[in-house]
Amino acid sequence: MTRQRERYGQFYEDDFGLGALTAKLASATTAPDVAQALESAAEVAADCEGEGAVELGADIRYLLDSGLPDETLRAAWLAATHERFDPADFGTDLHGWLTRLAELYPSRPRKRPQVYWPSPPHPEFAEEPLREAVVAEIRAAAPELRRALAHSGAGETLPATVPEALEAIAGQADGETGLRLFLRILKVWAVPVGKEQYDRLMELTSEVGYPGPLVYDGLDIQWLPLDPTRRDRSGDFxxxxxxxxxxxxxxxxxxxxxxxxxxxxxxxxxxxxxxxxxxxxxxxxxxxxxxxxxxxxxxxxxxxxxxxxxxxxxxxxxxxxxxxxxxxxxxxxxxxxxxxxxxxxxxxxxxxxxxxxxxxxxxxxxxxxxxxxxxxxxxxxxxxxxxxxxxxxxxxxxxxxxxxxxxxxxxxxxxxxxxxxxxxxxxxxxxxxxxxxxxxxxxxxx
Incomplete structure (x- = not known):
């Protein structure tokens, strides 16, 4: 299956797909049960007049079709949800949970609205270069991610292989799914991100058409000292x-x-x-x-x-x-x-x-x-x-x-x-x- 790339910023203001779902679960005031988790999934799918189900279904299918072992998917899932929702607590493994979601949100193409003017071309970013770029960013952040998990105490409950799990998802399942889960995990565990890596992430997500807030909202960016002589801004000032x-x-x-x-x-x-x-x-x-x-x-x-x-x-x-x-x-x-x-x-x-x-x-x-x-x-x-x-x-x-x-x-x-x-x-x-x-x-x- 080839992902149908879009200018996602035209559809979404922030995260979508499994990134948005894990964000909802991570922010729940009390640990969600299955019914509440399914309700969160429905909310994600309903975004953009129901077109949110396209990205959610694609993300799920990529993970299920990847052949990755359950412990790999579970490590990334638990990290992305801040350990708020573990399917094992309800008698199923990660593959079982994703299969249930896939039945509700099967993969489908986006509905094409009738337009009366030319639309900009879809982003063209070959899957293999995207996967390599995402894996490189995961590896760059891995030391800080491990420190953040250990400092929070999650290292005692989460698998130590969270960075490797993200690498496997980005490298073997889907670059986009891996990228958004990676960003979600950086945010939920308050992993500090240096300015140089932040700039690379912004450039990367811009090339695949993501809205800017998907990257910077909630990200712990290590900003450089304020200096008006810098010219990081792309436009007038x-x-x-x-x-x-x-x-x-x-x-x-x-x-x-x-x-x-x-x-x-x-x-x-x-x-x-x-x-x-x-x-x-x-x-x-x-x-x-x-x-x-x-x-x-x-x-x-x-x-x-x-x-x-x-x-x-x-x-x-x-x-x-x-x-x-x-x-x-x-x-x-x-x-x-x-x-x-x-x-x-x-x-x-x-x-x-x-x-x-x-x-x-x-x-x-x-x-x-x-x-x-x-x-x-x-x-x-x-x-x-x-x-x-x-x-x-x-x-x-x-x-x-x-x-x-x-x-x-x-x-x-x-x-x-x-x-x-x-x-x-x-x-x-x-x-x-x-x-x-x-x-x-x-x-x-x-």
């Missing part, structure tokens, strides 16, 4: 990202609450608090610069496409920056109390390349108006404000805001221009999707 949030419809009732929400948007690869640290750094650089309140106001209104009219709300441009900095500090006190907000050195060596990029685009920018149908802002005012930021505050922030302005004004770009903008973004160390997310849609063939 700081003030430029905040302006983009306001450029689209937003439901937050107040500006403060909107900034507070943005300060929580750490990328899944980032140490918690990074989004706030980056916002604080951008706001502080502007506050420490000689830019006038009027210049800051013009800059914000242009980058946010008047998504938040601070001029109409009577908010001074510098007061707006102080609000952003204050809210960011509040967030940092909550999630990184030992971190002292800092403003790192300016990348002054890239000032001239950014000014040259702005100058080259100026003929297009000055002929356009931001928000032309409501309190329009001339493109010339936005360009002047951008140059002040680049020259007197920070070329990095200036470049990010320049990209935002190209987006706001829908400036058409040739493929050569776009390639040049990406190259400059790489010099700043931007994430892989930063420049594409902001301006790739503006590109046309030369």
């Amino acid at each position: 700081g003030i430029s990202a905040l302006s983009a949030r306001f450029a689209t419809y937003w439901e937050e009732p107040t500006a403060r609450e909107a900034v507070a929400l943005a300060a929580t948007f750490d990328d899944s690869a980032e140490t918690p608090g990074t989004a706030a640290a980056l916002l604080f750094e951008d706001a502080s650089r502007l506050l420490n610069s000689p830019l006038s309140a009027d210049t800051v106001t013009a800059l914000w209104l242009a980058a946010s496409d008047r998504g938040l009219d601070i001029d109409q709300l009577g908010i001074d441009g510098r007061a707006w920056l102080r609000l952003v900095a204050d809210v960011s500090e509040e967030r940092l006190r909550d999630v990184a109390p030992s971190y002292t907000p800092v403003v790192g050195p300016v990348r002054a060596a890239l000032t001239q390349p950014v000014l040259e990029a702005i100058d080259a685009a100026t003929p297009e920018l000055v002929t356009r108006t931001i928000s032309p149908h409501r309190l329009g802002i001339p493109g010339t005012a936005a360009v002047d404000a951008l140059k002040e930021v680049v020259t007197h505050a920070d070329p990095d922030l200036g470049y990010r805001l320049f990209l935002r302005l190209l987006n706001v004004l829908s400036v058409p770009l040739t493929t050569n221009q776009y390639a040049g903008y990406r190259a400059l973004g790489e010099r700043f160390g931007y994430g892989a999707s930063h420049v594409p997310d902001v301006i790739e849609h503006l590109t046309f063939e030369n």
